[in-house]
Amino acid sequence: MKEDKIDYGKLLGKALHYWWLYALIFPLAVGSGILYLRKTHPKYEATAMLLIKDEEKSGAVVEQAVLDGLGIKDIKKKGLENEVYILKSTPLMENVVRNLELQYEYFSIEWMKRRDISKDSPIKVVDWKPAYNNATVEGDVEFNGSGGYTLKIEDQKFEGEFGKELRLPEGKLTLSFNRSKESAGPIGIRVLTPNVKALEFIEGLEVSAVGEQSSTLSLSIKDFVASRAEAVLNELIKLYNQQSIDEKNKVFENSLNLLNERINVISQELSAAEFDVESYKRRNNLVEISAEGSLLMRDLADYNKEIASTDVQLQILGSIQDFLERNKDNFEFVPTNLNINNLTLTNQLTQFNTLLAERDKVRTIQGPSHPEVVLVEKQIRNLRQTIIDNIRGIKADIQLGRNAKEQLSSSVQSRMLSLPSRERGLIDLERNKNLKENLYLYLLEKREQSAISLAVTAAAGRVIEPARAFDPISPKKAQIYLIALFLGLALPSAIVFGLFSMNDKVMTEDDVQRGVAAPIAGVLAFSRKKSKVVVKENSNTAAAEMFRSLRANLAFIAPGQKMQTIIVTSSIPGEGKSFIALNLGVTQALAGKKVLLLELDLRKPSEQFDEIETADEGVVNYLIDPAAKLDNIIENTGLHLNFDAIRCGPKPPNPSELLLSDRLRDLIKLLRERYDFIILDTPPVGVVADAIQIKDVADATMYVVRSGYTRKAQLRIINDIMQKDKLPRPFIVLNSVQLDKNTYGGYYTSYYGEEK
Incomplete structure (x- = not known):
């Protein structure tokens, strides 16, 4: 048996046999690829890079030690991830859609394709009032030439006028028309709510960190319009930065409100103090204070300035404490730029605002009941109480310093008692005014x-690379063409090889060699001639040459041994064993041998032998009648002088017994003395065992396999014969092979030609 090896030449031959299948499928595959490219909208990808500024690095002291003492996690590690969530949040994208009016889409209707013309559309949506949440309208607008239009939505038509409201089941729509951009055909429109369009953009938006240690974000978005993809990214970054500025400004606005409240109070008190000084001088006719009074006044002013500064600190701390206690259940940003001298408290207030901003971002993305929001609020609550306790301690320390300064101020005031009472009174009023x-x-x-600070607030992000969109990312023309070419060749090839794989018939010599180990003595071509004899004297057809090749190969079946008698059999009827037996006899006779064809298919004599001349009696008559003469059953075939035949004769009732008889064996012995080559035409061994019963009278067995007729499963019969030695020296002849340039007969055909 032969091992399976790929013969690319034969594979190509099989494929070329179905050339029409390739001619049909290949243009269809290539045409489908072209049609796909024509119909599919190209998709673009815009990319941008945004640096998220690390504001924590601007501080003089790292606050992590303070946070660790409070049991608060370091949220800076999560900061970049949270910024990603913010950039992909629906509210932010909705603002982008509203600002750019992207919820309205316009298309020109071309052959099998819609092209976006949002920038150059002659019609625009002026107003859209949806009848329910997320209501959408998608249809085609046709102009009627009189300031009106027809809106087709699926199978419905709605008549409207430009500039007037059109009532639809989905809502109320108002369109405008620009005559300078008039279109020859209808215009497709798609009207969405900002939320629906924002979700579409978010689906194609990708935001990721450039590296683990980097604070730079890479943003990309896919869209069918390159300019729109760029505009969406640029507007998204712009709104993100504006949102970060607004959050920071809340702190400064709270500081301004607190300062304005205090300034209004102090302004009134200062006006009253100035009025008191002026009134006192007028009543007592005083213009200046004496030298000693001026000196004491300067000392007292210095002490009072220090006391005033201390009072400012106390008032600021008190305001912050009151701010935190007043907003116990509603967290607000705490003023931080109030010149607080305690660095720890400053860091705590900064961290409080950072946590608060973080809480707002997470709540916007995840919702107010998300576990992370609850955790951050718990941290804010703990930090607020820590700040309040810290303020109380700081106020106590500051109060001690103020008391000391009050004592020094009192000593100066006691010295002033020695001054005249009118001068002393003026000094008191001046001191209060200066304070x-x-x-x-x-x-x-x-x-x-x-x-x-409010005017120069910096954004949280800095644009490193603005949004840019380049060549389409899909569909890729080269890739589509390659796929189309591949399918154009692969599909018909798969069909061809599928047909061959499902074929259970023996077709080629390789099929035989893979099924059995018996030698193949010859391959015979399929003959289109109606004549049952294809071998004639001086014939040079492909069929005749193949029989001559078979005659030559018989010498190699049993090298060094005489092969005088052969059995010709097959698996089933119709495989051509009688045809081969007849033409092989002619071939041997043409070689000068005395040949006899003995028909031993006693059950069903072959019609192949009807053309040859026959005697009145056959082998059956000889076997059942001991008095029958051998010469009475032998007759020349009329095909060649050296080619005789013994026909079957009448059908016997007991063919098996006749084949087992000694008289048959005596007949074969007599024939071997008269003839050089004896052909025993027997019944198919796959149907009856008659051929096996005469194995002792033959030197070899020719087993005929017909291409396209014999099933591969029937080759097991040959293996069984060889393994159990049921027939002598079996060899195979492959019959009726279709002539093909890439197989056996092609070379015979091209060299010798086919006889007409």
Whole structure:
């Protein structure tokens, strides 16, 4: 048996046999690829890069030690991930859609395709009032030439006028028309709500960190319009930065409100103090204070300035404490730019605002009941109580310092008692006025600082690479063409090889060699001639040459041994064993051998032998009648002088017994003395066992297999014969092979030609 090896030449031959299948499927596959590219909208990808600024690095001291002491996690590690969620949040994308009016789409209707013309559309949606949440309208607008239009939505038509409201089941729609951009055909429109369009964009939006240690985000979005993809990313970054600025400004706005409240109070008190000084001088006719009074006044002013600064600190701390206690259940941003001298408290207030901003971001994305929101609020609550306790301690310390300064101020005031009473009274009023004035100037300075900070608030992100969209990412023309070419060849090839795989008939010599180990003595071509004899003297047809090749190969079946008598059999009727026996006899006779054809298919004599001349009696008559003469049953075939035949004769009732008789064996012995080559035409061994019963009278067995007729499963019969030695020296002849340039007969046909 032969091992399976790929013969690419034969595979190509099989494929070329079905050339028409390739001619049909290949253009269809390529045409389908072209049609797909024509119909499919190209998709673009816009990309941008955004640097998220790390504001924590601007501080002088890292707050992590403070957070660890409070049991608060370091949320800076989660900061970048939270920014990703913010950029992909639905509210932010909805604002992008509203700002760019992307909820309205316009298309030109072309052959098998719709092309986006949102920038150059002659019609625009002026107003859309949906009748219910997420209501959408998708249809075609046709112009009627009189300021009106027809809107086709599936099978429904609605008549409307430009500039007027059109009532639809989905809502109320108002369209406008620009005559300078008039279109020859209908215009397709798609009207969505901002939420629906935002969800479409978010589905194609990708936001990811460039690296593990990097604070840079890479943004990309896919869309069918390159300019729209760029605009969406740029607007998204713009709104994100504006949102971060707004959040920071809340802190400064709260600081300004607190400072304005204090300035209004101090302003009134300062005006009253100035009025008191002026009134006192007028009543007592005083213009200046004495030298000693001026010195004491300066000392007292210095102490009072320090006391005033301390009072400012106490008031600020008190305001912050009151702010935190007043908003116990409703967290708000705490003012931080109030010149608080305690660094720990400043860091805590900054961290409080950071946590608060973080809470707002997570709540916007995840919802108010999300576990992470609950966790952050718990941290804020703990930190607020820690800040309040810290403020109380700081206020106590500041109060101690203030008491010391009050004692020094009191000593100066006791020295002033020695001054005249009128001068002493003026000094008291001046001291009170200076105190209010210093406090008022200090608050004005802090208000200006807060106002400047509010005006120059920096965004959280910085654009490194603005949005850019390049060539379409899909469909890729080269890839589609390659797939189409591959399918154009692969599909018909799969069909061809599928047909061959499902074929259970023996077709080629390889099929035989893979099924059995018996040698193949010859391959005979399929003959279109009606004549049952294809071998004639001086014939050079492909069929005749193949029989001559078979005659030559018989010498190699039993090298060095005489092969005088052969059995010709097959698996089933119709495989051509009698045809081969007849033409092989002619071939041997043409070689000068004395040949006899003995028909031993006693059950069903072959019609192949009807053309040859026959005697009145056959082998059956000889076997059942001991008095029958051998010469009476032998007759020349009329095909060649050296080619005789003994026909079957009448059908016997006991063919098996006749084949087992000694008289048959005596007959074979007599024939072997007269003839050089004896052909025993027997019944198919796959049907009856007659051939096996005469194995002792033959030198070899020719087993005929017909291409396209014999089933591969029937080759097992040959293996069984060989393994159990049922017939002598079996060999195979493959019959009726179709002539093909890529197989056996092609070379015979091209060299010798086919006889007409």
